[in-house]
Amino acid sequence: MSAVAPTAAIPSASAPTYAVVLHSHTWRCNHAQGDASDMVAAAVAGGCPRIGISDHTPLPDGSWPEVRMDLDQLDDYVAAVRQAEAAFPQARVLLGMECDWHPEYEGFYRDELRGRIGCDYLIAAVHAVPVAQGRLSPFYDRLGTEGLRAYADLLIRGMESGLVAFVAHPDVFACGMTAFDADCAAVARDLALASIATGVPLELNANGLRRNAPADGRPGPYPWRPFWEIVATHGAKVVLSSDAHRPSEVLHGFAELDALRQELGLVAVDPTAA
Ligand SMILES: [Zn+2]
Numbered sequence: 163m164s165a166v167a168p169t170a171a172i173p174s175a176s177a178p179t180y181a182v183v184l185h186s187h188t189w190r191c192n193h194a195q196g197d198a199s200d201m202v203a204a205a206v207a208g209g210c211p212r213i214g215i216s217d218h219t220p221l222p223d224g225s226w227p228e229v230r231m232d233l234d235q236l237d238d239y240v241a242a243v244r245q246a247e248a249a250f251p252q253a254r255v256l257l258g259m260e261c262d263w264h265p266e267y268e269g270f271y272r273d274e275l276r277g278r279i280g281c282d283y284l285i286a287a288v289h290a291v292p293v294a295q296g297r298l299s300p301f302y303d304r305l306g307t308e309g310l311r312a313y314a315d316l317l318i319r320g321m322e323s324g325l326v327a328f329v330a331h332p333d334v335f336a337c338g339m340t341a342f343d344a345d346c347a348a349v350a351r352d353l354a355l356a357s358i359a360t361g362v363p364l365e366l367n368a369n370g371l372r373r374n375a376p377a378d379g380r381p382g383p384y385p386w387r388p389f390w391e392i393v394a395t396h397g398a399k400v401v402l403s404s405d406a407h408r409p410s411e412v413l414h415g416f417a418e419l420d421a422l423r424q425e426l427g428l429v430a431v432d433p434t435a436a
């Protein structure tokens with residue numbers, strides 16, 4: 163059932179840290195600029211020959227339309243990625259999608275995204291956390307014990323689905339937190355253990371470096387160092403991503419991410435390499 167290829171280690175000492183870009187968006191998600199060909203052009207110009215486009219998935223029930231394409235834009239998205247592939251024969255262009263991992267959408271991800279349109283890879287992310295009172299945003303709300311548990315459980319379910327290549331910004335909940343408490347540590351540990359058990363790496367994501375820095379002296383809300391210290395003690399593998407929402411961001415942040423990776427002794431992989 164697992165459709166995810168085995169991971170290949172990236173020897174960062176000899177290769178550029180941006181040997182692969184797997185997290186990038188297009189204008190269709192309503193909060194990004196540029197199209198697939200603009201992203202590929204920027205990656206190629208910066209010396210990165212391998213780039214995946216991974217816009218926010220449309221959802222079959224139309225949820226959260228303000229941050230994603232509509233369902234009827236899906237085929238246009240695929241065509242745009244294929245056009246970019248044809249326009250840049252010197253690059254390896256991959257068709258991906260960032261998927262909000264909620265169980266009710268798993269069939270759609272499997273049958274439509276991996277099946278019908280033939281995505282090369284999917285990324286699991288959680289941008290809305292179900293709690294008894296409704297839904298919380300890990301970007302804007304403080305997740306308490308219940309929210310952090312629900313957040314981790316959704317991502318673990320994504321990893322166990324066999325459908326995803328990696329987990330996007332697992333430490334994104336740092337946006338709403340002021341202190342790394344025992345519940346945060348439990349999330350880091352449980353995601354690291356699930357990552358090792360499933361072979362699905364965790365993403366060090368540079369978009370956090372471009373967001374407002376918290377008052378406690380962090381350079382950005384994420385990557386959140388204490389989270390990654392725990393991941394490192396367990397030995398889970400990582401993917402480095404710019405999470406570009408405009409072409410100028412395609413290669414942003416890799417140096418900072420790689421410095422943290424090296425400091426903590428984390429191993430970076432390309433989960434889409436055969
Ligand atoms: Zn986005």
Ligand SMILES: [Zn+2]
Binds near residue numbers: 260287289330331
């Ligand atoms: Zn995201």
